[in-house]
Amino acid sequence: MIKAGVVGGAGYTGGELVRILINHPSVEIKFVHSKSNAGNLVSDVHTDLLGDTDLRFSPSLTSDIDVLFLCLGHGDSKLFLENNDINKAIKIIDLSQDFRLKVNAGTRWAYGLPELNREAIKTSSFIANPGCFATCIQLGLLPLAAKGLLTNEIHINATTGSTGAGQGLAATSHFSWRNNNLSVYKAFEHQHLNEIGESLKQLNRKFEQVLNFIPQRGDFARGILAAMYLESDLTTEEAQRIYRDYYAKHPFTHVSKKNIDLKQVVNTNKAIVHVEKHGTKLFIVSIIDNLLKGASGQAVQNMNLIFGLEETEGLRLKAVAF
Amino acid sequence: MIKAGVVGGAGYTGGELVRILINHPSVEIKFVHSKSNAGNLVSDVHTDLLGDTDLRFSPSLTSDIDVLFLCLGHGDSKLFLENNDINKAIKIIDLSQDFRLKVNAGTRWAYGLPELNREAIKTSSFIANPGCFATCIQLGLLPLAAKGLLTNEIHINATTGSTGAGQGLAATSHFSWRNNNLSVYKAFEHQHLNEIGESLKQLNRKFEQVLNFIPQRGDFARGILAAMYLESDLTTEEAQRIYRDYYAKHPFTHVSKKNIDLKQVVNTNKAIVHVEKHGTKLFIVSIIDNLLKGASGQAVQNMNLIFGLEETEGLRLKAVAF
Amino acid sequence: MIKAGVVGGAGYTGGELVRILINHPSVEIKFVHSKSNAGNLVSDVHTDLLGDTDLRFSPSLTSDIDVLFLCLGHGDSKLFLENNDINKAIKIIDLSQDFRLKVNAGTRWAYGLPELNREAIKTSSFIANPGCFATCIQLGLLPLAAKGLLTNEIHINATTGSTGAGQGLAATSHFSWRNNNLSVYKAFEHQHLNEIGESLKQLNRKFEQVLNFIPQRGDFARGILAAMYLESDLTTEEAQRIYRDYYAKHPFTHVSKKNIDLKQVVNTNKAIVHVEKHGTKLFIVSIIDNLLKGASGQAVQNMNLIFGLEETEGLRLKAVAF
Amino acid sequence: MIKAGVVGGAGYTGGELVRILINHPSVEIKFVHSKSNAGNLVSDVHTDLLGDTDLRFSPSLTSDIDVLFLCLGHGDSKLFLENNDINKAIKIIDLSQDFRLKVNAGTRWAYGLPELNREAIKTSSFIANPGCFATCIQLGLLPLAAKGLLTNEIHINATTGSTGAGQGLAATSHFSWRNNNLSVYKAFEHQHLNEIGESLKQLNRKFEQVLNFIPQRGDFARGILAAMYLESDLTTEEAQRIYRDYYAKHPFTHVSKKNIDLKQVVNTNKAIVHVEKHGTKLFIVSIIDNLLKGASGQAVQNMNLIFGLEETEGLRLKAVAF
Structure with missing residues (x-):
């Protein structure tokens, strides 16, 4: 033991x-x-x-x-x-x-x-x-970084549950305020950007792209959903293959061909990532439970x-x- | 002005x-x-x-x-x-x-x-x-009190929104705790029992019945729903008539023949009351917006x-x- | 009458x-x-x-x-x-x-x-x-369009309440599913993109920029919050002035210098817009009640x-x- | 296996x-x-x-x-x-x-x-x-039944999550309706009353008391909280001892000396019961996850x-x- x-x-x-x-x-x-x-x-x-x-x-x-x-x-x-x-x-x-x-x-x-x-x-x-945001966002980007494919600016909007802010009492964690509400905070300036940048550079030496990150406070207690995109030459199928290959031996991170929603991972240690191509943009959704x-x-x-x-x-x- | x-x-x-x-x-x-x-x-x-x-x-x-x-x-x-x-x-x-x-x-x-x-x-x-609970409960009982019909013990369970507790920060108003939660507090001992008792006595001189009141904290921000009952000889129709008559000239309090739900009154100054007989019990539901x-x-x-x-x-x- | x-x-x-x-x-x-x-x-x-x-x-x-x-x-x-x-x-x-x-x-x-x-x-x-999304997004962009300042690709993430989908019963409007959940739908392909494009072009003849729009389903009933950004030369102060001037004679749309949250407009006919500069990006948040x-x-x-x-x-x- | x-x-x-x-x-x-x-x-x-x-x-x-x-x-x-x-x-x-x-x-x-x-x-x-309500309510009453102490009318108000109604689409399971709402249904007439009655009689042969049961629809997905009371001669301490003794060898049902709230059991197979005396009434709160x-x-x-x-x-x- x-x-x-x-x-x-x-x-x-x-x-x-x-x-x-x-x-x-x-x-x-x-x-x-x-x-x-x-x-x-x-x-x-x-x-x-x-x-x-x-x-x-x-x-x-x-x-x-x-x-x-x-x-x-x-x-x-x-x-x-x-x-x-x-x-x-x-x-x-x-x-x-x-x-x-x-x-x-x-x-x-x-x-x-x-x-x-x-x-x-x-x-x-x-x-x-x-960090919780850092985990969710990195899991959405690592397979591309590993292939050196993060060659363009990255756009990220991610919404977190209230437990991400800890149990301290604050105006933005008051039920009367947060219930049925949504708000942005620390736009472009969240402290997790640094650890994300270091990880991407570890896999993708020449990574110098801008990470635009809009964090949002959701009216749920657990979970983070990150919606991300960047210019890419990959097709949906190519991207799915790259993601599946990257995560093939990682037991907690899964690639879904279908549209995903936050509660698929709430109260689990799993991450689920979904990728699809729209025009010239590769779109990635990544979900985790922030506390797990x-x-x-x-x-x-x-x-x-x-x-x-x-x-x-x-x-x-x-x-x-x- | x-x-x-x-x-x-x-x-x-x-x-x-x-x-x-x-x-x-x-x-x-x-x-x-x-x-x-x-x-x-x-x-x-x-x-x-x-x-x-x-x-x-x-x-x-x-x-x-x-x-x-x-x-x-x-x-x-x-x-x-x-x-x-x-x-x-x-x-x-x-x-x-x-x-x-x-x-x-x-x-x-x-x-x-x-x-x-x-x-x-x-x-x-x-x-x-x-008080907010007092208003909701009294509006459910006044027509009976006015007729001297509160001759038996009264059973009340009422659930309130978080704004009832004010904007002070407290463990029970933290979103992470209250979201999707339900709890009882001050069972049988809520301070509003006194003002309710005085009002009922004002209309029903001999009122000496026990008011059993279980307050609950709901996971919504606004509103109170009180579910109440007592032994009664009235039929549903008789009770509806008594309630309709009592509130006929009161513009904010309405009697619904149909089952009611809290959001019918949220963000209004209205109260809605529903009465129906089950066996020997007269059952009354009363709803208000606690802040209005x-x-x-x-x-x-x-x-x-x-x-x-x-x-x-x-x-x-x-x-x-x- | x-x-x-x-x-x-x-x-x-x-x-x-x-x-x-x-x-x-x-x-x-x-x-x-x-x-x-x-x-x-x-x-x-x-x-x-x-x-x-x-x-x-x-x-x-x-x-x-x-x-x-x-x-x-x-x-x-x-x-x-x-x-x-x-x-x-x-x-x-x-x-x-x-x-x-x-x-x-x-x-x-x-x-x-x-x-x-x-x-x-x-x-x-x-x-x-x-449309509801179209209103929210346009109110966030019109002042720039009127000045011919929409000269770069625009990035939009907007989350809507459940009433946006109407009262029809659907898996994604089931309470058990939607409560505490978050999901993306119609990424880059929402039908409102067309009406938004036409309006921007009306004010900004040469507007030919890409509108990247990620719509999300929020776990609240009313409201839309849109978070948007684009490359811009404006400072925060210049942008605020342009927005204030544009909306000066419009009684329902207001410019807030402070960070905003969805419930400021829920159950009103108002829109509130907030603008601020981060690095080279002009960031805009726009909120409305989707039903009003x-x-x-x-x-x-x-x-x-x-x-x-x-x-x-x-x-x-x-x-x-x- | x-x-x-x-x-x-x-x-x-x-x-x-x-x-x-x-x-x-x-x-x-x-x-x-x-x-x-x-x-x-x-x-x-x-x-x-x-x-x-x-x-x-x-x-x-x-x-x-x-x-x-x-x-x-x-x-x-x-x-x-x-x-x-x-x-x-x-x-x-x-x-x-x-x-x-x-x-x-x-x-x-x-x-x-x-x-x-x-x-x-x-x-x-x-x-x-x-049944889910039946489980929650019986766990709150069995220890008394086993001692032959259910000698008075019993008053029960219990609120259930939306999953209790199954995944069928219905007006009362629509997110726009149920979110932030509360309502009563099947007052005094819920079908689980029969199985509860049989169980109580199994332990308490002479049990002939009325079970007044007000079921409520809560705006959460999982869980049932039942608040119950009856006239009783027991003190809080005596009641706690009877409950603790009854559940001593049952690994999932626990007696809490403290006030309890629904989320203590959500996503577990546990039940938690709390008992306390108020005046002449013995008050019991029982909580379970309805799906577990x-x-x-x-x-x-x-x-x-x-x-x-x-x-x-x-x-x-x-x-x-x-």
Whole structure:
């Protein structure tokens, strides 16, 4: 059994991680750390876990673990690692953005997108888990990048569920405001653009194209749908083949010939990508669950890879479907 | 023109009141007071009013008004009136619960439910506007009370939209929590039970029945649906007649022979009541928009009555319907 | 009083039209025609109208009217006019797409977008009311077209509420499917592209740019939000000035300096447009209520213009806001 | 491996069953039968299954199975069994209401509510899976029935998600209608009252109380919340103890001391019950996912019991939580 610790377990990604790990056949949770909730039952915070676990939030960390998940706010992971001396034998999977960019990652941290970096992940002890928008958008573009086909400006509009903004209370997460609403935020300036750019360049050395990215706040709780296009010489069939080939050995990312909708992936670790040609434009739709493939599910997928488990172990989740 | 002032104009009921008053043909808004937003455009807070008004929130009150609406939190209206010397010629309509109960109202305040108290309202200078649940439930029971037919225990389950809880941020108003959710709160103990009891006793002197009231939080923003029943000797037809007769001269409350649903009244000042007999039980469904007939719309209805306008003036609002 | 008739009054746009007209101070509804519902109370179909009108659906048309609204399916308006001999003195406002394009409109029909065509509308007897997506997108682009500034490819992503698809039952309008879902449809191929292109060309003779349009199905009932951008030399300030100038005399379309969200216009006849520059891209967000400014509200606005009423008469609607 | 066949696999409960069975470690699906979809990929109908299964709907049944699930409309299961000669060695689990009542079940069918009938289920070859409302309500009342404490009239208000009504298109399942709406249907007359009554009588021989049941249609897709109360002499603590004792050995039904909300159980096979005393009333809230504990999950739970598997096998599902 892999012994796991979770830091920052009271938030959305921490809770989602616990939901996965308590049913993971090869994992034993040693502690779920939370400063604010130390001593409380995990199921008093993540109330859907009533009856599933008697764990309590721990005020401190123990070192009898094989893997440590950091589910902290952006900036806090770096601080945590500066202030805590983690045993070198322990693998660390960080869900914040602190180590995603090469300038912060150095040679130590691997970018944890298995569809891009699977072999590097397997041998790494430090994983920077990708952002949710970044995961969704990259999965829509990687097959083209790998063929050097991202030779034109890229246009992206992506809508995220409310859990993407975390559980903090804010005007834009108030039910009365968000219900039945839609809005744009951080147009052209979302922080995930940087990690997307680095990944595309990793596959497509000469990639210098503009990524135009319009993020939107949707009135649903889970999921991201990204609609993207660029000028391309490919036909629909050629593009489908390139995508199918690229993802053939990746168990969570699937290519659909049919039009897709967000709920096909909600509450799963899957991504589904659809490509079709319109005139001179190649159009790509990509969907994920922001808390799973976009966060905690991908973190467990990375753990599976590091420890030599089957990549899908503990991650064959029933879609909510409705 | 009636000159109106609004205190506490930055909240939900204050905003809703402004939305009504700016289109009311006989009203001129003299000020919308807000401490926290003094100097800001009203349309910067109630952003749907962009293009409809250039009003700014006022830091202070002026006395050149005929009517003052208090849209303050519970307890704050009382404080406000203790600390501010309001010209005696000004009519006051308070939307808080501070003066609804006889023990607080004394002989000065009239309970502002036109379907119960229309004549008293017309001649009063101080109106305590009813609570939203209280309005919805009373409109479902008043015709029976008026006939002395509330002779048995009453069973009430009512579900409210999120705006009923105000714009404060709270765990139960977070979109990620409330979306697609349902929950019970304050079962048997909601504070509106008292004002409902007083009204029923006013019509039905000997009323001593138990009111069992289960309030629920719905995953919609506006509206209350109350489902109620009690033992009764009436037939469906007799009950319908009693309800139709009672509401015949009340322009906002209608009796439907057909099954009803919440959205029939959302974004209107109307109430719709449906009655039918099942076995020995008389079953009543009552629906209102909590911010309109349950708050600001009713406040304007009371204003219309006080100033001798047509009761519906400025209140023929288009339902949102969808 | 203007005497109005409505054909196809049992559908969404027909119902919305009736909701507006029954409160319009200068209009008297002479009939609401519906084949399928002839004889039924209008309020039995549009159940929110209970208590507001005793009208029944009429099986036939009468000619004692000044204006006839056609709320029929696409293709049916043309058929209707071929099969019915309408008195030449009667103005006709058609909400279908049958007469929007010049090839179908000939010299007889005016395209009913007041922000583009107000003077032509005033003197026309035949109005082709614009499509909902077309209205939203054009209002975001007209000021640039008028200045000849649409000199580059345009990128549009727009999400519509479920009422845009009408009341017919379909898999994509089933609540279990659409709730919390998001999907793309008719990418690059939506039928409204044609009417948008014609309007832009009307203002911008040399307009030959590609309009890339990705329509999305949102999980809300009302409203359209369009996010658009193109290469431009304008600064934010220059663009804002151009937009403000263009819409200065149009009472329903407003330019917001602040970020906007869909619910600012839901249940109103307003449009709000926001422009800002990012790098070399001019970014435009445009919002409307698809059933009002995108259909029945705009139809009444056109009627007001034709009959010399104030453009906003009967259309100062309270936003639902929540 | 248990070999399973599914009849009626294209509907909601059929799809949900397939979602569970494809990940069940001890089950192999031999066929998913559907007349209307014969030959199509299962993942073309239940599109969230893309990448999870290559199964196609089968036009016919085979007899190489151990268990047959009937996911047919009410009335169709009876017809199916009359018209098809099923090998006697095959266990049958029927999700319709055709064999739930003793008058239809005879001595052959066991009522498949494990919390009531676990031992009988283990030895039965014919299981009538309970209704969704019936499951939710019974789980709230069984502990009292077992102690003979249902000695007074019972008051029940329960709200269901849209999937409870199946995938057929209907006015009340149209997104434009149901979104943000709430309504009552079949007040006092829901067909599940009969099966609830039989179960309570099974535990509480003298049970003759009236069950007042108000079903409501909620604007969410999954889940049922039932709020119930009755006169009782129990204290909160006594009631909690009785409930905890009753469910101590039932792995899916839990007693919460805290207030509960619907999403704690959505997308799980769990039920959570909360009890508290108010005055003389014992108040009980019970929540389930209507498609899982209320249908397909409970069907698999019954299968597990019949075949001697651990009751929770394949049913430790991750809650959607948001």
